[in-house]
Amino acid sequence: MAELYSRRSFLAGALTAGMLSTSAGYFFTRRNKIQLTLATGADPTGGRQLLVSMWNRLNPNVQIQVREVNSSTQDQFLKFNETHADIFNLDVIHIPRFAAEGKIVPIELENDISLVAPVRRVCERTGTDQLWAVPFNSDVGMMFRRVTDKRADAPVTLKSVLAASATGPVTFAGQLDTVGRQTDEAFVCNVLEHALAQDEAILDEGGVLSYGLGQWRDALAPLADAIRRKRVVAAAGEDDTARAFQRDSLRYMRNWPVRYLPLDRAERARPDTAEIRIDRLPLGILGGQSLAVAADSDYRDEAVRAIHFLTDNPAQKLLTSFGFAPTSVDAYIDADLQEALPHLSLVRYAVEGSRPRPIHANYAEFARRFADHTRRHLHDGEELTQQFITDIRSVLR
Numbered sequence: 001m002a003e004l005y006s007r008r009s010f011l012a013g014a015l016t017a018g019m020l021s022t023s024a025g026y027f028f029t030r031r032n033k034i035q036l037t038l039a040t041g042a043d044p045t046g047g048r049q050l051l052v053s054m055w056n057r058l059n060p061n062v063q064i065q066v067r068e069v070n071s072s073t074q075d076q077f078l079k080f081n082e083t084h085a086d087i088f089n090l091d092v093i094h095i096p097r098f099a100a101e102g103k104i105v106p107i108e109l110e111n112d113i114s115l116v117a118p119v120r121r122v123c124e125r126t127g128t129d130q131l132w133a134v135p136f137n138s139d140v141g142m143m144f145r146r147v148t149d150k151r152a153d154a155p156v157t158l159k160s161v162l163a164a165s166a167t168g169p170v171t172f173a174g175q176l177d178t179v180g181r182q183t184d185e186a187f188v189c190n191v192l193e194h195a196l197a198q199d200e201a202i203l204d205e206g207g208v209l210s211y212g213l214g215q216w217r218d219a220l221a222p223l224a225d226a227i228r229r230k231r232v233v234a235a236a237g238e239d240d241t242a243r244a245f246q247r248d249s250l251r252y253m254r255n256w257p258v259r260y261l262p263l264d265r266a267e268r269a270r271p272d273t274a275e276i277r278i279d280r281l282p283l284g285i286l287g288g289q290s291l292a293v294a295a296d297s298d299y300r301d302e303a304v305r306a307i308h309f310l311t312d313n314p315a316q317k318l319l320t321s322f323g324f325a326p327t328s329v330d331a332y333i334d335a336d337l338q339e340a341l342p343h344l345s346l347v348r349y350a351v352e353g354s355r356p357r358p359i360h361a362n363y364a365e366f367a368r369r370f371a372d373h374t375r376r377h378l379h380d381g382e383e384l385t386q387q388f389i390t391d392i393r394s395v396l397r
Helices: 002-021 047-058 076-081 092-100 117-121 158-165 181-198 213-228 238-247 257-267 300-311 313-321 329-333 335-340 344-352 363-380 386-395
Strands: 034-040 062-068 087-091 134-140 142-147 172-177 233-236 252-255 275-280 286-294
Touching: 034 300, 047 062, 047 300, 047 313, 062 300, 076 087, 076 092, 087 092, 087 300, 092 286, 092 363, 117 134, 117 286, 117 344, 134 257, 134 300, 134 344, 142 257, 142 344, 158 172, 158 181, 158 213, 172 181, 172 238, 172 363, 181 213, 181 233, 181 363, 213 363, 213 386, 233 238, 238 252, 238 257, 257 275, 275 344, 286 300, 300 313, 313 329, 313 335, 329 335, 329 344, 335 344, 363 386
Parallel strands: 034 062, 034 087, 172 233, 172 252
Antiparallel strands: 087 286, 134 286, 142 252, 142 275
């Protein structure tokens, strides 16, 4: 285990040194100093902040100041809208609304970077080669698996975990409850993934939902049964899910790839755990963050240059070493990254096969209504009615 993590640390250091030595194209020669403000959520890994620090070291007269905005995924638009910034680090679900309300301007992608197709699609400006925001890191729902006997271990799916829960012990935890805005979005993603595990036509590759009431009832029936009989751990949010997985030594968990490295390292120290593995879901929900230029920025050219530095292939490889799911094909096929992070290919397949949430400027209201109806159905036993379909359809027109 020590050798594995020493190799990862060495790789991160090597990538950092390599970026500094090959970034001449990102130097600014202006004499007067300016400051770019980057509005973003928290970064528990430190990887994003390291990239910003590298930019600042290269460009003493064009400094990036990070303004961390305390917001949930659901209220990011409102919180960011109250923040004056030159660059926004947007969750993918908010890009359509920022674009529709004229808060951001399109960007020509100048990097020699091959974006994974689903990641590019959610950022594109329709009918052009431009992007509304440049992908910074990707994300996708994954299945975590505690391995106790490697010879007897095999991957599972959400569908098979629910089926096994009917008669066996409780082995699975997911973000299957919500207590408000901070946990609503994780709940929505998990419910969509469980529905997709039963019926792939519930949400298509373009983020278009089915409006068939019977289809939704059937797709959510196994999950509703498991929750009501307490055959799964229904946690509120990613943190509570990870704590339940560790505290109760559960076999399986649904979470995001960035959780893998710290969790695997901690769990390997336990005598009853050989390792933690992650597997792709048949159809996971696509997530991630992207960098956009604020329409009212006084320094658009500088902001664009900074975004290209922070999202270019070397930056993608560095973020990958910190546990993020990369956006570019080059990071996934890098030999050093593949050796240090054996799970990387599985993350790529998961991202490539993922489904986006509805790509709509009214997404936040959709998610609120969707979470309200499905939580009452799953936890309180309320039947899904035609009002569920009416409510979600009305905001996605």
